[in-house]
Amino acid sequence: MxxxxxxxxxxxxxxxxxxxxxxxxxxxxxxxxxxxxxxxxxxxxxxxxxxxxxxxxxxxxxxxxxxxxxxxxxxxxxxxxxxxxxxxxxKNVLTPLEGVAYKLTDSEPEEINITNLKIQEVFKFINELKDNYRLLLTLHFVEGYDYDEIVEITGLSYANCRTTISRAKESLRKKMAIYA
CATH class of the missing domain: 1.10.1740.10 (RNA polymerase sigma factor, region 2, helix turn helix motif)
Structure with a gap:
């Protein structure tokens, strides 16, 4: 069976x-x-x-x-x-930011390069991020949700979702660069 x-x-x-x-x-x-x-x-x-x-x-x-x-x-x-x-x-995690202008571009920022870092180290860095960054990166990278699904789950606008994930990636990139 x-x-x-x-x-x-x-x-x-x-x-x-x-x-x-x-x-x-x-x-x-x-x-x-x-x-x-x-x-x-x-x-x-x-x-x-x-x-x-x-x-x-x-x-x-x-x-x-x-x-x-x-x-x-x-x-x-x-x-x-x-x-x-x-x-x-x-907490007030994922409360939409009021009055912030969001600019979407056609190109995504360069993807995070984790080839030189162990996966456990990447998770450690993700866990050190602000709660909303950690949550969105977990939903996107770990759980595999796309932007539309994250928007549905969190109630964020599409623009806010993309911008916040982009900022979270950049914050993660900076943390990883310090220790790489």
Whole structure:
């Protein structure tokens, strides 16, 4: 039996409130979802709470999911939304900047060169950035969201999203240049 068929069967059972099926789905996805949450909230207990709430939401709203093959990415979005909401409770992270003019160019700044740095060192530098920079770079580079998805998740305008990510990349580049 392929994993695709198995997850479809488990999710069908989850729709019927089968606790064993829910536990199996939880076990299959909990570690990956915890990692997503932790990279955003940077707190073990909060990340655990976010994951628990995300699974409750997913199981409650499972009838809204049209394609079971998309369950993992759908759950990841739920975890991401809930993680960002937790950040917003404590801080004013990602509050749109008022009255700032944004200039978009057709060309992206040169990409960050990490060939000489270990991935763990890059994560260390990302974690030293301001919260909104760290969050957006995590969503973009680590979680793989594109600008449109980040705009949807964060509520930022497209221009603000691109500008903030560009500034975050530049800030990261400067930090990495000091230690390279």
């Amino acid at each position: 392929s994993s695709s068929i198995k997850i479809e069967q488990l999710l069908e059972q989850c729709k019927q409130n089968n606790r064993l099926a829910q536990m199996n789905v939880y076990k299959a996805y909990c570690n990956a979802m915890y990692n997503v949450a932790f990279r955003i909230v940077k707190n073990d207990a909060i990340a655990e709470d976010v994951v628990q709430e995300a699974f409750l939401t997913a199981f409650t709203d499972l009838n809204k999911l049209e394609d079971y093959n998309a369950f993992g990415s759908w759950l990841k979005k739920i975890v991401t939304f809930k993680s960002i909401n937790e950040l917003r409770k404590d």
